[in-house]
Amino acid sequence: xxxxxxxxxxxxxxxxxxxxxxxxxxxxxxxxxxxxxxxxxxxxxxxxxxxxxxxxxxxxxxxxxxxxxxxxxxxxxxxxxxxxxxxxxxxxxxxxxxxxxxxxxxxxxxxxxxxxxxxx
Numbered sequence: 414x415x416x417x418x419x420x421x422x423x424x425x426x427x428x429x430x431x432x433x434x435x436x437x438x439x440x441x442x443x444x445x446x447x448x449x450x451x452x453x454x455x456x457x458x459x460x461x462x463x464x465x466x467x468x469x470x471x472x473x474x475x476x477x478x479x480x481x482x483x484x485x486x487x488x489x490x491x492x493x494x495x496x497x498x499x500x501x502x503x504x505x506x507x508x509x510x511x512x513x514x515x516x517x518x519x520x521x522x523x524x525x526x527x528x529x530x531x532x533x
Contacts, residue, residue: 433505
């Protein structure tokens with residue numbers, strides 16, 4: 414089920430490359446890569462950005478601003494959107510810098526409840 418949802422998000426968001434569901438320790442549960450895209454190892458990207466997510470969560474807790482629900486990281490050659498699903502899981506979507514960032518965010522937000530439900 415995870416793979417179907419990940420594929421749907423990647424295939425519908427222009428410029429999307431791949432998506433992955435990870436636990437907070439950086440262990441991948443499932444991933445999907447569009448076609449034969451040349452991309453960094455999507456699981457490695459998710460694992461590295463899980464560290465960033467944990468740091469943002471800690472900072473939000475210290476500042477008493479509530480839980481973080483989404484993080485976007487724009488780099489020169491890759492944009493990654495991270496959406497928190499549960500306390501222990503998140504989904505990350507990578508896209509080209511020229512990809513449709515707004516639609517990618519919308520699709521992740523729309524599918525996050527389905528992914529969350531499948532995790533429990």
